[in-house]
Amino acid sequence: DAGITQSPRHKVTETGTPVTLRCHQTENHRYMYWYRQDPGHGLRLIHYSYGVKDTDKGEVSDGYSVSRSKTEDFLLTLESATSSQTSVYFCAISESVDTEAFFGQGTRLTVV
Amino acid sequence: GQSLEQPSEVTAVEGAIVQINCTYQTSGFYGLSWYQQHDGGAPTFLSYNALDGLEETGRFSSFLSRSDSYGYLLLQELQMKDSASYFCAVRDEQAGTALIFGKGTTLSVSS
Numbered sequence: 001d002a003g004i005t006q007s008p009r010h011k012v013t014e015t016g017t018p019v020t021l022r023c024h025q026t027e028n029h030r031y032m033y034w035y036r037q038d039p040g041h042g043l044r045l046i047h048y049s050y051g052v053k054d055t056d057k058g059e060v061s062d063g064y065s066v067s068r069s070k071t072e073d074f075l076l077t078l079e080s081a082t083s084s085q086t087s088v089y090f091c092a093i094s095e096s097v098d099t100e101a102f103f104g105q106g107t108r109l110t111v112v
Numbered sequence: 113g114q115s116l117e118q119p120s121e122v123t124a125v126e127g128a129i130v131q132i133n134c135t136y137q138t139s140g141f142y143g144l145s146w147y148q149q150h151d152g153g154a155p156t157f158l159s160y161n162a163l164d165g166l167e168e169t170g171r172f173s174s175f176l177s178r179s180d181s182y183g184y185l186l187l188q189e190l191q192m193k194d195s196a197s198y199f200c201a202v203r204d205e206q207a208g209t210a211l212i213f214g215k216g217t218t219l220s221v222s223s
Contacts, residue, residue, distance in 0.1 A: 031210075033210050033211070035213075040215065041215060042199060042213050042214055042215035042216045043155065043199065043213040043216075044213075045210050045211075045212060048210040058210060059212075090154065090155070092155075092211070094211075097142060097203055098142070098143065098160075098162070100145070100157035100160065101145075101147075101157065101211055102157070103154040103155045103156070104154060105153075105154050106154060
């Protein structure tokens with residue numbers, strides 16, 4: 001299995017609080033991605049990274065920011081959590097644009 | 113922009129053959145991928161087609177027609193454990209190098 005770890009695996013937080021999710025990889029893959037998964041919507045891209053300090057927005061980036069200061073870590077931050085951000089968040093990595101993506105086990109976030 | 117269309121649900125019985133179709137629209141095409149996801153689990157890679165034609169991996173095959181912006185995943189000799197969601201995905205120029213996923217097809221296999 002690809003070495004990719006998400007933390008925390010489960011979190012409950014209150015509306016308006018900041019939240020940071022961490023994705024850690026041991027594969028030295030260049031590309032890292034954050035997706036959210038909601039019923040009826042499949043996997044939607046939030047942000048992605050194509051190298052250290054190189055990130056870009058996906059289709060549902062509003063309310064989220066990311067940082068990648070090291071190859072192995074990709075952080076997703078909700079600056080002020082809202083109930084609409086209750087979701088399952090998946091991190092993924094890939095070595096190149098032509099290779100498969102490996103997914104972490106997901107983080108279930110509930111905003112109350 | 114990009115869009116992918118696939119059926120939301122498919123049902124079949126053990127031992128049968130099922131085909132899950134995917135049509136896509138992208139601003140630049142880098143290949144069509146398929147992923148499987150069991151309830152509560154992470155998506156896992158099944159196949160990738162960059163060129164037209166059929167790719168076979170055991171009981172699963174994937175087909176691509178770039179001229180028709182169409183592909184399908186074919187599952188043969190269905191087993192109960194194949195009950196899962198199946199996603200087609202493309203890499204699109206507008207999304208940089210990221211995979212863009214369809215909404216998924218839920219396959220239910222009964223005995």
